[in-house]
Amino acid sequence: MIDWILAPLQYGFMLRGLAAAVLVGVVCATLGTYVVLRGMAFFGDALAHSILPGVAIGYLVGGGARGTVFWWALLTAIISALGIGAISRSTKIKEDTAIGIVFAGTFALGVALISTVGSYTADLTHFLFGDVLGVRTSDLWLIIIFGGLIILAILAFYKEFLVVSFDPILATTLRLPTRLLDFLLLILIAVAIVVSLQTVGLALMVAMLVTPAATAYLVTRRLPVMMALAATVAAVSGVIGLYLSFYLGIASGAAIVLTCTALFALTWFVQSIRRRFILRNQTARLRSD
């Protein structure tokens, strides 16, 4: 058993992959609590897909250099986040329709750009589904710096984000800069997407934002606990997923996401059994109130 756990750790790529998976998991899951509570899952998915043209340009310009791809992706993600935010505010088109238009359009542009390169299919797969075992030390540093910035922002604006998410009207009457806070949240999501580009890829990104947070949402009643639990679920999924990937030869991003999904399903199953008993007690208490 010990050997089974230790054997993969002798490989440098596995250690770096584990570090990346855990870090990205913690950052995305913590931020993901707001994505879940504010019903922004579709937005997150769309935003992840819409940075493909930036990734493609970075890839073409830099001749495949990771750093160039990262910065181009970051730039596109922020522009897309602000763009989607602006469109959905200022036209009579409903938000999800606006997101759909921007999302599909930019994604198609990205595919078109990448298809001009010879090794098109392999590279596209890479961006769409990630390659956590190919993470280099320089990639890890970018994950640590930008992931750290996201966590710092969540902690620094904790009470402001809480009020804006729970009761936007209160936030307005308290004179909080609600628009600025909403945009900041969009930008944080954009940065999180770029940070996890290498781990799970654009197509599966939304699972990192939503699934661990939703799992925690099932069992907690307070936001800080939900954040901590979501981060734990994501970190554990990252580790289990990579081991599954190592031993079963499954694609790493898919293995991580499938582990998250399995943990969610398990929690949901246990909760729905527990709820039957709790519900009975609750009705009794409300009646006596």
Place this chain on the structure above:
Amino acid sequence: MALLDEFRKTDHLIRHHHPHEQGAPILGVTDLWVRYESGAALEDISFELEPGVRLAVVGPNGAGKSTLFKVIAGVMAPTEGKVHVYGHEPGGHICIAYVPQRSQVDWNFPVNVADVVMMGRIGKLRLFRHPRARDWEIVEHALEVVGMGHLSKRQIGELSGGQQQRMFIARALAQEAELILMDEPLTGLDINSQEGIFRILDDLNERGVTMLVAMHDLQMAAERFDRVLLLNNRIVAIGLPPDVLSSQNLMDAYGGHLSLVQTDDGVLALEDGCCGEGEESP
């Protein structure tokens, strides 16, 4: 206003963006219009309120009650006209509290009662500051005022309707609000819970808090409020309850959708299809 005075004496962090103008009414609404694409929600609304008044805002569904509250709270900009709080535009004041309709709140949000009441303090906390022991004391105190001191750690989804409403009133207290806007706080509550809310409103009146309460029950408006505003996109009437709730005015506001019943106490109006959860949507 013992509670508020107590807050002020010790609180050096209160941010008064504008000083209160002496002698100005707490609320002044002048020539207010709100137009949507589908038509006007509010037409030429003008009225003033003295501090400490308890005003019932009544009118049929879609009369613009929620819209009026949102404009006064500064959440929605009017198409035309002005709202003044103590002589200033509402932007500078954080002394207005808006108590939302219960149906508009996400009761599964992972917060407990004390967390929600603490949100009222956040306007007084600077950036990067966490609530201090004194803020938690104020929260506890506000919860005791509404009789919910023992429920501070309860998850909000587990509260009864009356408790949910009282929690938001506690939040308005923690916010040190001087003008509280309540959007249908009595809807869906049983008689006992409604009485509980009225006891708290009486208490707030003694503390000098001004209240606007949107509601459907005309008899309750007549019996329990100082002033009544009868709204149907425009002001049909405003003033003392018996003057406002005349059968002529009620026919004016509700048209055929109202049955008037003569009782010993006067005219009792029953609104058809009353007390729906939702209000007009913008």
